[in-house]
Amino acid sequence: MxxxxxxxxxxxxxxxxxxxxxxxxxxxxxxxxxxxxxxxxxxxxHPGAVAVIAIHEGRLLLVDQFRQPMRRCELEIPAGKLEKGEDPMEAAKRELQEETGYHCDQISLIHSFYTSPGFADEIIHLYLAEGLSAGEMALDEDEFLEVYEATLEECQQYIVEGRIADAKTIMAVYIWQQQLARDTESKEI
Incomplete structure (x- = not known):
């Protein structure tokens, strides 16, 4: 068409x-x-945001935090808004470290997408972080969260249960699932 x-x-x-x-x-x-x-x-x-797919020893890093609009806790990948003039890749590294304590050796853009183009201009830049090493969290003063690591199967179950309900995290789980399937296919050849 x-x-x-x-x-x-x-x-x-x-x-x-x-x-x-x-x-x-x-x-x-x-x-x-x-x-x-x-x-x-x-x-x-909206100034835009970043989100990070970070896999540590076969488990996806998630943060659990209360979300006022939903009035409940939500498991999500590390994410946050861009500061004025901030480079999205640097923001992704910053958010990963602030929310999980992890640093990465490599980070690459997977995709940028609009969250609700019918009424908002918010764009999220989704990154894949690799070569993770543990460090110290540095949360904002009004930010309270817990870090979780979950297998693909656990993430899929959290989606079914509604514990993971935001689009960026569901997208991250599906991207991870596709990546694992490609890796499995290439090993079989």
Missing amino acids: TTSHDKLVEKTISTEPVFSGRIISLQIDTVELPDGSKATREVVK
């Missing part, structure tokens, strides 16, 4: 700031639709 996306573009006519917080801001954009009519779009602006 081939389409010309130009005929789908909405032109921003005006932007009205509604809220500006420590992490996000909200604006209302008035747009002109492709047919010439007007509509409004609520847009959440």
